[in-house]
Amino acid sequence: MDFSDQNRWLHRFAVISAVATWILIGIGGLVTSHGVGMAVPDWPTTYGYNMFLFPPSKWVGGIFYEHSHRLFASFVGLLTTVLAIWLWIKEDRRWIRWLGVLAFFGVVAQGVLGGLRVTLMIDSLGIFHAALAQLFLVLLSIIALATSVWWKKWVMTAKTIPITDSMWTANAFVTFLIFGQLVLGAAMRHQHAGLAVPDFPFAYGKVWPATDPAFLEKINRERIDVMDPNPITAAHIQLHMAHRIGALAIVISAGWLAWRNLRAAGTSAVNSRFAIGLLGLILVQAAFGVFTVWSNKAADVATGHVMIGAICLVVSSLFCLISARCGSVAFTVRAPMDSENGSALSVLQSS
Amino acid sequence: MNKSITIFVAAVALSSVTTISAGDIIGKITLKGTPPAEKNLPIASDPFCGKLYAGKPIPTTRFYLVDAHGGLADTFVYIKSGLDGKPIPAPVGTVEIDQIGCEYLPYVFGLQTGQKLHVKNSDPLMHNIHVTPSASSGNKESNKAQMAGGKPYEYVFDSPEVFLRFKCDVHPWMFSYGGLVNHPYFAVSSVDGTFKISNVPPGDYVVEAVHRKTHPRGTGVTQKVTVGPAGGKADFSIEVSGS
Numbered sequence: 257m258d259f260s261d262q263n264r265w266l267h268r269f270a271v272i273s274a275v276a277t278w279i280l281i282g283i284g285g286l287v288t289s290h291g292v293g294m295a296v297p298d299w300p301t302t303y304g305y306n307m308f309l310f311p312p313s314k315w316v317g318g319i320f321y322e323h324s325h326r327l328f329a330s331f332v333g334l335l336t337t338v339l340a341i342w343l344w345i346k347e348d349r350r351w352i353r354w355l356g357v358l359a360f361f362g363v364v365a366q367g368v369l370g371g372l373r374v375t376l377m378i379d380s381l382g383i384f385h386a387a388l389a390q391l392f393l394v395l396l397s398i399i400a401l402a403t404s405v406w407w408k409k410w411v412m413t414a415k416t417i418p419i420t421d422s423m424w425t426a427n428a429f430v431t432f433l434i435f436g437q438l439v440l441g442a443a444m445r446h447q448h449a450g451l452a453v454p455d456f457p458f459a460y461g462k463v464w465p466a467t468d469p470a471f472l473e474k475i476n477r478e479r480i481d482v483m484d485p486n487p488i489t490a491a492h493i494q495l496h497m498a499h500r501i502g503a504l505a506i507v508i509s510a511g512w513l514a515w516r517n518l519r520a521a522g523t524s525a526v527n528s529r530f531a532i533g534l535l536g537l538i539l540v541q542a543a544f545g546v547f548t549v550w551s552n553k554a555a556d557v558a559t560g561h562v563m564i565g566a567i568c569l570v571v572s573s574l575f576c577l578i579s580a581r582c583g584s585v586a587f588t589v590r591a592p593m594d595s596e597n598g599s600a601l602s603v604l605q606s607s
Numbered sequence: 608m609n610k611s612i613t614i615f616v617a618a619v620a621l622s623s624v625t626t627i628s629a630g631d632i633i634g635k636i637t638l639k640g641t642p643p644a645e646k647n648l649p650i651a652s653d654p655f656c657g658k659l660y661a662g663k664p665i666p667t668t669r670f671y672l673v674d675a676h677g678g679l680a681d682t683f684v685y686i687k688s689g690l691d692g693k694p695i696p697a698p699v700g701t702v703e704i705d706q707i708g709c710e711y712l713p714y715v716f717g718l719q720t721g722q723k724l725h726v727k728n729s730d731p732l733m734h735n736i737h738v739t740p741s742a743s744s745g746n747k748e749s750n751k752a753q754m755a756g757g758k759p760y761e762y763v764f765d766s767p768e769v770f771l772r773f774k775c776d777v778h779p780w781m782f783s784y785g786g787l788v789n790h791p792y793f794a795v796s797s798v799d800g801t802f803k804i805s806n807v808p809p810g811d812y813v814v815e816a817v818h819r820k821t822h823p824r825g826t827g828v829t830q831k832v833t834v835g836p837a838g839g840k841a842d843f844s845i846e847v848s849g850s
């Protein structure tokens with residue numbers, strides 16, 4: 257196990273890359289929140305310029321967000337490339353080296369996807385661009401966690417935490433729900449139809465809104481929005497309501513997960529802290545969701561909702577990874593005499 | 608807010624007052640009910656656009672442009688059917704839309720398929736012209752930058768589409784909507800709600816009036832109109848009740 261300064265710097269660099277990716281998701285969120293995804297019609301050039309030479313005097317209106325997004329994305333691309341090379345040279349554990357390679361191809365794919373969304377003018381590609389961004393952030397966060405001293409020590413000391421396999425499953429379930437919710441959110445945002453349901457907790461004053469043609473015609477006639485978004489359809493309203501139901505399901509299951517971890521491990525255990533932290537984040541995220549509606553989808557609030565959603569996914573995924581490890585370790589420690597598991601322990605310690 | 612917005616195209620009995628040239632269809636679009644309040648455009652969010660309005664009021668959205676008598680502007684009126692077997696004149700002249708004061712003007716225009724459309728930029732700043740046809744229309748989407756002082760871009764569209772949207776993504780409040788039909792018998796109602804479709808051959812027609820906001824799906828209200836053989840008047844009225 258290598259705790260040298262250099263590997264500490266590798267870990268710090270991975271953390272910086274993950275944070276930069278999170279900020280990039282925020283800038284990308286601003287592009288969509290302001291409805292300016294097409295403000296720069298060409299790619300990879302910017303209005304015919306090499307994107308790095310595009311004069312700042314022309315960074316106006318929607319170009320500012322879109323061009324910043326492209327520049328910052330290039331920066332994240334550079335960080336990821338350096339990270340992948342650094343991991344390949346200095347990292348002992350093969351699976352992390354390959355995660356670095358995966359990250360490199362991920363960032364290239366993500367850049368191309370962003371470019372195609374502009375040049376092919378396909379709005380729905382934005383949904384995949386947004387979903388891949390979230391997965392990429394999770395990937396970099398996993399690298400950052402796995403390269404940390406904390407992770408290495410923690411795996412080595414193999415603490416016995418009374419956690420069961422079903423706990424890991426529960427955790428994976430919550431992570432899955434959160435990712436599904438993020439995809440739903442991306443799908444909503446890339447309809448370019450604005451806020452499909454303008455009130456909360458009710459929906460057009462009802463528990464479940466009407467979606468008949470006469471009702472849709474009425475709400476579209478009465479909606480005055482400077483961005484003149486696409487008319488609201490029944491599908492938009494149903495998507496919005498599905499996102500609300502998803503939110504409720506996540507709050508309940510995150511609460512249930514926290515309760516189970518607390519009961520099993522007490523308040524001071526790592527897994528309990530993670531579960532409580534995740535629940536806290538989910539509640540903040542739910543509040544941001546409500547404010548997104550109440551602010552009529554104000555660009556900054558909606559973007560905040562995207563960014564906190566990304567953190568929720570990261571925390572939930574890392575928690576998933578930790579509890580997967582945690583469960584294995586506990587299992588290994590509980591049965592140290594078993595020769596098969598004994599070798600499993602040594603495998604774990606080397607990872 | 609009045610929940611019922613009614614478009615009412617009244618027959619305007621101008622025949623006794625003015626001479627109507629042969630085969631003109633004239634009328635007026637009246638908005639019944641109180642439209643929701645318009646909002647100020649966020650023009651100042653771009654300092655270069657904001658500068659153009661120093662000391663001047665910022666324009667608002669113009670979803671419902673209504674005069675004191677209820678006359679509704681920006682309604683596209685065209686012959687929907689009845690032209691079968693009649694010769695369709697080739698398009699004449701060029702339609703022009705301008706990007707000026709960080710707005711597209713006119714907001715609503717009519718265009719014949721095959722007719723030249725010029726889009727120009729009169730502002731001292733850059734815009735982009737993003738044409739966003741519906742997927743099923745057959746018209747082509749495009750997105751091009753237009754620099755300050757740049758020459759106008761020319762477009763020709765082959766498929767009818769009501770409405771074909773033009774937007775600027777640099778300034779996401781800028782829109783223009785084209786009513787695109789495969790004949791020259793169309794008009795856009797003016798600020799007092801009146802319109803005139805000129806030189807319609809005699810016959811029985813169905814005329815449709817489509818307002819961008821009240822008919823977001825591009826299907827408006829229709830009415831049968833008979834155009835007399837020798838330049839007679841072609842009064843008609845259309846009424847639609849909102850839900």
Ligand SMILES: [Cu+2]
Pocket residue numbers: 706709733734735775776777778781
């Ligand atoms: Cu513009």
